[in-house]
Amino acid sequence: MDRFRMIFQYFQSNSESITNGICGLLALASVKMYTCFDFSCPCLPGYNMAYGLGIMFIPPIALFLCGLILNRQSVVMLEEWRRPQGHRKKDLAVIRYMCSSIMQRAMVAPVVWIVVTLLDGKCLICAFSSSVDPEKFVGFANASPLQVQQLLAKVPCKDDELMRNNTSRKAVSRYLRCWSQALGWSILLILIIAAFLARWLRPCFNQATLLQARHWSNYIDIEQKIFEETCCEHSRLFAHKCILHFFESMQQEIKLHSFSLPREGEGAEGEEDLLWGITDQDQVNKFLKMWYYEKPPLDVSQVTQR
Amino acid sequence: MDKFRMIFQFLQSNQESFMNGICGIMALASAQMYSAFDFNCPCLPHYNLAYGLGILLVPPFILFLLGFVLNNNVSMLAEEWRRPRGQRGKDPAVLRYMFCSMAQRAMVAPVVWVSVTLLDGKCITCAFCTSVPVETLGNASHSGLSQGEMKRVLARIPCKEIYDGQEFIANEVAVRYLRCISQALGWCFVLLMTLLAFLVRSLRPCFTQAAFLKSRYWSHYIDIERKLFDETCAEHARSFAKVCIQQFFEGMNTDLAAARCHPPRKAPDDVGETAEKLLGITDQGTMNVALKSWHRCKPPLHLHPPALPSGNGWAGEKQPPAHPPTPRREMAAYYSRV
Numbered sequence: 001m002d003r004f005r006m007i008f009q010y011f012q013s014n015s016e017s018i019t020n021g022i023c024g025l026l027a028l029a030s031v032k033m034y035t036c037f038d039f040s041c042p043c044l045p046g047y048n049m050a051y052g053l054g055i056m057f058i059p060p061i062a063l064f065l066c067g068l069i070l071n072r073q074s075v076v077m078l079e080e081w082r083r084p085q086g087h088r089k090k091d092l093a094v095i096r097y098m099c100s101s102i103m104q105r106a107m108v109a110p111v112v113w114i115v116v117t118l119l120d121g122k123c124l125i126c127a128f129s130s131s132v133d134p135e136k137f138v139g140f141a142n143a144s145p146l147q148v149q150q151l152l153a154k155v156p157c158k159d160d161e162l163m164r165n166n167t168s169r170k171a172v173s174r175y176l177r178c179w180s181q182a183l184g185w186s187i188l189l190i191l192i193i194a195a196f197l198a199r200w201l202r203p204c205f206n207q208a209t210l211l212q213a214r215h216w217s218n219y220i221d222i223e224q225k226i227f228e229e230t231c232c233e234h235s236r237l238f239a240h241k242c243i244l245h246f247f248e249s250m251q252q253e254i255k256l257h258s259f260s261l262p263r264e265g266e267g268a269e270g271e272e273d274l275l276w277g278i279t280d281q282d283q284v285n286k287f288l289k290m291w292y293y294e295k296p297p298l299d300v301s302q303v304t305q306r
Numbered sequence: 307m308d309k310f311r312m313i314f315q316f317l318q319s320n321q322e323s324f325m326n327g328i329c330g331i332m333a334l335a336s337a338q339m340y341s342a343f344d345f346n347c348p349c350l351p352h353y354n355l356a357y358g359l360g361i362l363l364v365p366p367f368i369l370f371l372l373g374f375v376l377n378n379n380v381s382m383l384a385e386e387w388r389r390p391r392g393q394r395g396k397d398p399a400v401l402r403y404m405f406c407s408m409a410q411r412a413m414v415a416p417v418v419w420v421s422v423t424l425l426d427g428k429c430i431t432c433a434f435c436t437s438v439p440v441e442t443l444g445n446a447s448h449s450g451l452s453q454g455e456m457k458r459v460l461a462r463i464p465c466k467e468i469y470d471g472q473e474f475i476a477n478e479v480a481v482r483y484l485r486c487i488s489q490a491l492g493w494c495f496v497l498l499m500t501l502l503a504f505l506v507r508s509l510r511p512c513f514t515q516a517a518f519l520k521s522r523y524w525s526h527y528i529d530i531e532r533k534l535f536d537e538t539c540a541e542h543a544r545s546f547a548k549v550c551i552q553q554f555f556e557g558m559n560t561d562l563a564a565a566r567c568h569p570p571r572k573a574p575d576d577v578g579e580t581a582e583k584l585l586g587i588t589d590q591g592t593m594n595v596a597l598k599s600w601h602r603c604k605p606p607l608h609l610h611p612p613a614l615p616s617g618n619g620w621a622g623e624k625q626p627p628a629h630p631p632t633p634r635r636e637m638a639a640y641y642s643r644v
Contacts, residue, residue, distance in 0.1 A: 281608065
């Protein structure tokens with residue numbers, strides 16, 4: 001339990017770690033969504049390309065937007081960008097730093113989707129089966145162009161009656177899958193090399209500016225969190241004072257109206273504080289009705305000036 | 307258990323996090339409900355559309371309403387909306403903020419249901435199988451069937467076992483076509499919803515930040531004030547009940563003593579706490595009478611002012627009154643929600 005609590009506290013203390021965590025979760029969700037998704041190519045001449053490329057590119061856009069939405073820092077950055085200058089100057093380097101770090105994190109899940117799609121191969125086979133050169137494959141070389149289009153469009157569907165035991169279908173499918181996987185691995189390699197270079201070469205350029213930008217972006221984030229917490233604390237105290245004031249005013253009203261209640265003994269003070277002089281069913285009912293019909297004004301200046 | 311308690315505490319400490327947690331749970335429940343649901347297309351011409359669209363649209367509506375029901379702040383919003391003005395003005399911006407944040411959270415589970423339904427494809431296949439373009443996908447010209455009979459044949463597309471129109475249009479071809487359309491619609495819907503959410507979240511800081519901060523503060527304030535008031539009332543009720551019961555026992559004791567014609571028993575000072583807690587009832591007969599009296603004739607909701615105790619329940623121990631006060635007895639027992 002201690003270990004878990006330590007991990008939890010570590011993540012909470014550093015908001016960058018939280019955003020990294022969210023980014024990782026979104027990447028895992030992206031893979032899971034792809035495996036759960038039931039890909040079924042329409043195997044019709046005009047529709048294949050639209051379906052294949054649509055499945056490859058539309059979910060990444062949605063995942064990118066999700067990555068921006070779920071990241072708290074994007075709102076902080078926008079607020080910092082749009083705020084009036086006031087007494088505090090705006091530093092564009094900080095805003096640029098925040099923007100780039102948000103974009104980098106939001107790009108992870110879409111890239112994971114595209115790479116998984118390419119490595120799996122179904123999308124590209126579906127999209128480009130009609131664009132393959134039929135001369136290369138024995139089964140399709142001797143058919144009329146229209147028939148060739150129809151047959152090629154049905155290549156992604158293994159269970160179709162025309163394609164069930166067609167060896168040329170398997171050849172086309174393997175050819176396209178090979179291209180798809182090559183593309184997938186190449187993209188992965190390029191991205192990893194780019195990330196590696198960016199991380200290695202960054203200290204060589206403008207390290208001081210980077211440290212400043214990172215410090216101030218953390219500062220803005222923390223300042224906003226503390227402001228929200230302080231507001232919550234303040235509203236709690238405000239509510240407490242307001243309610244106390246209301247109870248006291250009820251107590252005074254009761255004292256004014258009931259002259260026949262001698263207050264004997266200092267010992268009665270203990271419970272009296274908790275009872276506020278409300279000792280009767282009718283008094284309680286009246287008190288609750290007054291709370292509903294006439295909430296006290298939002299003004300505790302008299303209470304605090306005592 | 308510690309782990310859950312810590313997570314629970316973290317979520318509860320921040321009201322908005324708690325609401326987000328409920329929202330996420332409902333989204334997962336929505337996806338789980340769909341996978342557990344046994345979809346059975348009726349495969350009849352006019353029923354297919356009704357069934358398919360019903361499954362697509364009715365559960366999201368129910369989930370939306372459920373999202374409001376499960377949100378604690380709904381009653382708070384209603385209360386703030388309907389309360390009389392009194393000494394405190396009403397700010398419509400605060401009400402709008404509360405309603406918008408609740409509606410946004412309630413929208414998540416329905417959107418998840420509609421997306422999962424469209425991406426799965428069974429609903430659209432069932433609803434629109436009679437509208438499949440047989441001319442382009444199959445060969446309708448060879449059939450001599452009337453429109454109605456053609457529709458009846460096409461309506462059986464989702465039910466593979468009883469489909470008998472293989473020569474007009476192959477079952478797999480039609481299902482693939484419909485599923486492709488359904489998935490395209492699903493992904494477009496998902497994209498549209500995420501775009502909308504993104505715009506709502508990112509345009510707010512650009513236009514209405516100051517008003518937003520104000521509304522958020524006052525809506526938190528109203529929530530906290532309500533909770534504190536409930537806590538204070540609960541404390542008051544506790545003290546009220548404690549005093550009421552103590553006075554009941556004192557009254558009991560006094561009555562019994564009066565019936566037996568000797569003065570009420572006073573606990574000697576040196577006996578200690580245990581004797582005080584016995585409240586003067588030290589034998590079976592007295593206890594039975596006390597219990598019967600509590601059941602038959604509960605004391606009125608009215609505390610006697612001179613008898614407000616000094617801490618250990620004995621009236622008159624420090625300043626004995628001249629006569630022990632006789633409690634008022636009421637014949638009818640009534641209940642009150644304090």
